[in-house]
Amino acid sequence: MSGDDLGQMAYLIMLLVFLGFWFVGSNRQRLGKTMQQAAIWALIFVGAIAAVGLWDDIRSTVTPLQTVMSDEGRIELPRGQDGHFRATLEINGTRVSFIVDTGASDMVLSKQDATRAGLDPDNLPFFGRAMTANGPVATAPVRLDEVVFGGYVDTNVPASVNGGDMSGSLLGMTYLQRFEQITIAGNKLILTR
Template sequence: MSSMQLGNLGYLLLLGAILVFWLFVQNRESLGKKAQAAAAWGLIFLGTIAAIGLWDDIRQTVVPQQAVFADQGRIELPRAPDGHYYVTVGLNGAPVRFVVDTGASGMVLTRGDAVKAGLDLDGLAFYSQAMTANGPVQTAPVEIATVSLGPFSDRDVRAYVNDGEMEQSLLGMTYLQRFDRLEISGGKMFLER
């Protein structure tokens, strides 16, 4: 746990202790009923914490994931609740999550995803420029030795590492053009070769 999380936990424990103390001092005559109420609220509190802690796991089982149909040469990507399509692509063997962006020209990596793919950030030259919705950003052109998506594998794929802040890597048109068919229908994106 980080120091921030420990501080939050300490604060919640202190707040809980104060509430319990107040509960017992307020009505000493009916302690049995107060103990039942405190137990009920304690269970509600623990249930809420458990749900928050397990939310990512719950969401992963409820939200559909990308499906690969290797025999048909097809990949299906479900639309995420935020309206975007996400796909996990292997870069030099490392899984990297991308948002599919048909408005992006190239494959653009965050600095963190570039490190995951085994690229040396210290050796990159950020001399090219890309235009984004937030204005221009500096990028460094790179070549990724192996890019794999389901049964499809490509070698020496050109990409860019973004020097600015970016939440998610973008899978743009230079990679998507490698597919024979890209279709959006019924809340799914289909990629075929």
């Protein structure tokens, strides 16, 4: 810590001590009630910190995850709160989250996901074109060595890397057509092979 940091810390401690003395002095008549309210606020503060720290665990418990029923040959994907179906696949040994998009022709990786999967987007030939809601974007065709989804392993899978900004990857029809049946029942997308 530098001298400035120590000075700021000393100032804050003195300020807190002053405020504490003022608070206790001004509420001497109702000290028991004041301490009870201070304890309640302290518990609320600690609870908020715990909720922020445990948010990932809470979210994974509340939000249903994809289910693989290998003996029945199907994968069930729950509908997310945003209305989309999401799937987690392993691309070349790396877990990648996809939005299932039956309107997309290809399996499309974002540049970030492509990099994580061992591809080098900076050295790919972006000569393909795809039409998106935001207009045309350049794409680069690639072949993925291994794609694992549930218990299914596919090799030499065709895909594209999006040359534009993309918040996530899309699981399109070139991969989804490997399944015999795609069914939406209630809030689940069921893929059967």
